[in-house]
Amino acid sequence: MIGLSKPLWGLIAAVAFVLLLHLLAPILMPFLLAGVLAYIGDPLADRLEARGMGRTMAVVTVFFVLSLFAGIVMLVTLPLLIAQIQLLIERIYDGVAWLQQTGLPALRHHLDLPEQKKPMDAARDALSKHWGSAGGIFFYLWGKVSGSSMALLAWTANMVLVPVVTFYLLRDWDVLMAAIRNLLPRSMEARTVVIAQQCDEILGAFARGQLLVMLALAVTYTLGLWVVGLELALVLGVVAGLASIVPYLGVIIGISAAGLAAFFQFDSLWPMVGVAVVFGIGQALESMVLTPMLVGDKIGLHPVVVIFAILAGGQLFGFVGILLALPVAAVIKVMINHLHDYYKQSELYESKRGPVELEVDE
Template sequence: MTISKPVWGLLALITFVAVVHLLAPILMPFLLAAVLAYMGDPLADRLEARGMARTMAVVTVFVVLSLFATLLVLVTVPLLIEQVQLLIERIYDGLEWVQQTGLPALRQYLDLPEQKKPMEAARDALSEHWESAGGVLFYLWGKVSGSSMALLTWVANVTLVPVVTFYLLRDWDVLMAAIRNLLPRSIEVRTVTIAQQCDEILGAFARGQLLVMLALAVIYTVGLWIVGLELALVLGLLAGLASIVPYLGVIIGISAAGLAAFFQFDGLLPLLGVAAVFGVGQVLESTVLTPMLVGEKIGLHPVVVIFAILAGGQLFGFVGILLALPVAAVIKVMINHVHDYYKDSELYQSNADAIEQDVAE
């Protein structure tokens, strides 16, 4: 019995999906390392083109990026810790305002009877059910103490990422050549063409979108600092990172920053300043940053980006979120080729001839 090529392709796809599903718990460091190696490969290629050996070029790129990441962590982490502590204080102040001012005003406006304050009610309920609450605490402590193996696994994965990244980056061109050599000769040219188009889209999107996110984080942080917001750094970074999803960064940023400004300042002027910061950031993103850093050749509609991220998270969790946009870009390229194939097929041409005959008649 002879198995046709489409059946072989379907079997290979099913096998690949099954293997990925079974190995999902250990794939994260390798996927992250592959992404880092993919993004660092153009830099290594440029150094190699200038006469530097591949290993030395990879070491140079690796050391420079590692030093940059270390410097960034050393500078931002202490500030972030301070900002997070301040954020916790502001959240506590906000809860106090809700309890002392907001709820009494709302109760008086709605003409509701006086009730025990929520904090006092919670304290009384806890004292009445201390025994059961203690059981819950012991249960949570057991879960936390039993997760030491998960913590060790996480530390091992973090340590594994730079090692795998180095070796993948060093042998990236060799791996790509080996994969190309394994392709059937009948589809090698078309497959390489599709892969090059996917690489162009993925490279432009990954590097460009990362630069856009960093630029927006700087713009939001500096702008909120000029306004005088105490949580400028943490809110600016949060809005910048969330901008990977269209309009999500500005929505989260303006909501959180507006709430923080409401509790920190008196009057509407700081709130207008916060709105102006995110308005300027949105204008710069749409008119300067995205056209200059990402370009128009990506072609991923904002609705497609949102759907891809949500679908990836629903199907494969965090790994799906990480791979959502690359997979969406690859699917877009494949759909374009299927569309071209259909336009050149006999099915489409026969329909076109029939329509022309009907029009002629």
């Protein structure tokens, strides 16, 4: 058997891990979400354990507090969000009606285009001509609805699985970390522990800090749009706050959607100016106060890197890849920093040969 070098074995293991992750992506979401929740809750459980509380009781306390907080938030916001979503559907219907009755005729008149049949009339004629195939369309739609129902059942089962897996991971988190550390080769343990601690510092800063930033921005946008008088203040503020996980994406989505909603709700341009002011204040608050105070400079990922990592993760692994994108990018950043330090200390960089002078033809 041909011997393989250690770097080659490491490359084979990395490729096998990525392939396995890709194959298991459809079932990884609840376990991944549970791992994130356990990672966030572990410091709280450690603090309670340090004060003399048993590990299981500390985990039960943290789990109960987090579940109670999530339940209160859902009870308070869910009815409001449902009402806002119903209002959003009505506004979308009004916008489509305005586009068909006013916008398109005005555009057609401005561009001197010929009159065309209205979309509803065209749809009615198409349905009358192809009525014979309506049965096939019905069975096709039924299949889609049935598939959606199965997907909904699978999603519900995953959501039920998340708290169960979270509890067991949180209870045995320290045991799992100790077991992983004991599996490391003794020659690599010290450096690996240092890298893991730096990764934990970056991921902890991101997981806790960025969630607080998103929550603060959601509250800021919601209150600001409510002061402006926008009917869809809650749903648009929450969406803009959640989208702020990607730099500038929350502002772009929020100001576009809120500006469009203000255009259809009000007859004046001043509310649209108010929407721009709200998101301008939110962006300034994020860059000058929230991110430096809650996240700091520990992550150090360039906005372009963040955008690329999220798009690449979604392209490769779907929703699971989106969740893993920023943590993996942060870990890769730590690895690159260590490789950079290793290169600076290597013989390749510390060459004893003098600088090479290049001859330039004049």
